[in-house]
Amino acid sequence: MGKEKTHINIVVIGHVDSGKSTTTGHLIYKCGGIDKRTIEKFEKEAAEMGKGSFKYAWVLDKLKAERERGITIDISLWKFETSKYYVTIIDAPGHRDFIKNMITGTS
Template sequence: EAAELGKGSFKYAWVLDKLKAERERGITIDIALWKFETPKYYGVTVIDAPGHRDFIKNM
């Protein structure tokens, strides 16, 4: 989907960036968490946080 909209370089961020504005602008606006377990039962948490100074207050 990211590549179809010309945002192929954002393919990994696309997984956590769900807001329409985040996807259109290619920036993270709000924090997102994704938790999962590996087949060997290791718990993994992926955190995506805003880096743009206008959105740091959202953290």
């Protein structure tokens, strides 16, 4: 029987517009947590809204308002596994108007 995978829990917090969602979405993609086809779909949709650079952020920013405004409003949780780890990532909003959502989501 093989060794069980280690669980890694990550919460990404920081200032508004510091690239939390983009970095987190890119990490998920690079670790194999989302496929290239989906990223290409997000890239096309984001470009149609004039936000082509937001393709990785859209992995986690699902709400229409988040995509239109280009900010995270509510926490987003993503789970995936690699060959060695089970990973859970929480992307938290950075805008001061949504601090309550960040605190609730990370507790």
